[in-house]
Amino acid sequence: MNFKYLLIIFLSWASFAQNNDFPTAKVDSIVKRIQLPVIPSYQINILKLGAKGDSVTDNKKVFDKAMVLCKKNNGGTIIVPKGIYKINGPIHFVSNVNLKIEKGVKIKFSDNPKDYLPMVLTSWEGTMLYNYSPLIYANNCTNIVISGEGTIDGEGGTTWKTFKEKENEGKNRSREMNHNNTPLSERKFGEDYFLRPQMIQFLNCKNILVENVRIENSPFWCLHLLKSQSITIRGISYKSLNHNNDGIDPEYTKDVLIENVTFDNGDDNVAIKAGRDHEGRANTDTPSQNIVIRNCNFKGLHGVVIGSEMSAGVQNVFVENCKTVGYLKRGIYLKTNADRGGFIKNIFVRNIQLDEVEDCIYITSNYHGEGKGYQSDISNVYFSNITCNKASESGIVIQGFPDKKIKNITLKNIEIKQAKNALSNENAENVLMTDVFIGQRASVPTAVSKQ
Structure with missing residues (x-):
């Protein structure tokens, strides 16, 4: 040389x-x-809508109603005060909303897979498809916040945990559809395919803040930022030890x-x-x-x-x-x-x-x-x-x-x-x-x- x-x-x-x-x-x-997201001044306390933080009552309809009210007011803050709130199904965001989970709050999601139907557009290990809704889900939203010092519990350690050993058929089918360029409209999973949902997913969203909350016990990935931009994640903590968490x-x-x-x-x-x-x-x-x-x-x-x-x-x-x-x-x-x-x-x-x-x-x-x-x-x-x-x-x-x-x-x-x-x-x-x-x-x- x-x-x-x-x-x-x-x-x-x-x-x-x-x-x-x-x-x-x-x-x-x-x-x-x-x-950072800009949130309008409108506020609604879920207790005023009939929510009960008693760890037993299903508050799904209350959270849905709060989102509807925010949409009518072009956005706002949903205040969740101290308590344990059971929700049998997903929270679907609209734009310009702050879900404020205050200190002493636990939002506890159901672990019944049927509660997360109908299916929504999502992704599973890198392939776009239709599947169970993530527990907290936003699609095509702008200015969304999850804040406060409370806890989000995905109850992923029992029913969802059993899906892991049953997922191979669905997983392999999703990968074949990926390789074969199967039209997205035909990629439908959900029941009988055992692909667990993400706990929180933002799809096609912009200006996102997740701040200070605690995330526990997710069924699958905890916080999935999919096809989104302008995102701040700060001060949050985890204890989520299930498969693929x-x-x-x-x-x-x-x-x-x-x-x-x-x-x-x-x-x-x-x-x-x-x-x-x-x-x-x-x-x-x-x-x-x-x-x-x-x-x-x-x-x-x-x-x-x-x-x-x-x-x-x-x-x-x-x-x-x-x-x-x-x-x-x-x-x-x-x-x-x-x-x-x-x-x-x-x-x-x-x-x-x-x-x-x-x-x-x-x-x-x-x-x-x-x-x-x-x-x-x-x-x-x-x-x-x-x-x-x-x-x-x-x-x-x-x-x-x-x-x-x-x-x-x-x-x-x-x-x-x-x-x-x-x-x-x-x-x-x-x-x-x-x-x-x-x-x-x-x-x-x-x-x-x-x-």
Whole structure:
């Protein structure tokens, strides 16, 4: 290899490193353009409509009536005062509404699947279809808020939990419809297919705020941000430990701020997605992008995940100043496979404190070893100032394909104090490591021992 070629490599790596310091100005511009909802002054207290917070009475009709009154008044605030409110069916939002769940409130949803019919347009693991209504659902709404210090309980641990072992037929059918481009009008599931509903879903919505509430016991994903934009999620907390209880799932979504969230989930804390397989690749004009995650406490399966359903692409993700408060299997996890296509690019992660994990940083193009023909592009990923006390398996894993390599990964100021396997790096180009320590730091060389 001649000197000129070496110089070109050095300059390209140096340029990548110099241009990938955490882009604070870009983060600030995203946060600045996110619009908080504007809610009219009209207010209605659900007690005045006959609600009973006795944990027994069904308040479904009362909440429906409150939404109707807000719609007639071009929006307003629905006040839910202290009590336990049973609701046998979903809450469907209209625009310009703040559902204010005050301190001392628990909204407790029924776990009878029939209560969540008729079906609504939704998505299930990256495929658009008709299914049970999410427990709280908004479609084509603007200016919507869920606020207060109360609790939303999805009652997901009994009836809904049994759906997990019965879902394969419905799951496989949804994926076949995705791959075969089946018309959306024919993708009807609901009864007998056992696909659990999300707890909260915003579909095709704009200017969203979810603030300070507590989310417990979801049937499936907890908070699904689908095809929506201009979203603020802050100050909320979780205790939701059922199957597939992701905390927050942005999908085909842009301009999102997630901050000061305390997670405790049975699955991923934040899982950024962008559609699955053929359907996702047909929507590359709506990637998930411009997502800021900061000042969060992670606890659950994984901290921040991108994928595996990300076929429309994920770009411009900024994670900073987060830490664990309990177990995580993986800290930061980028996962895709040869079924997906699409891209993951421009990912910036800094100032992360992890305690004990299985794997600290994991980037793979071969998730579950599945698929063929649609390998994803992963490039421009920057990690800095990350500490981890112990990785019971791997410190850092990077796995590309020989004919589709992961490109431009920067690791700067990384310290993993203990790991069974320090580093696995295969099929990657331009991996730049600066001040990376895995295991005990080496000191100065020892002197030659005397014979």
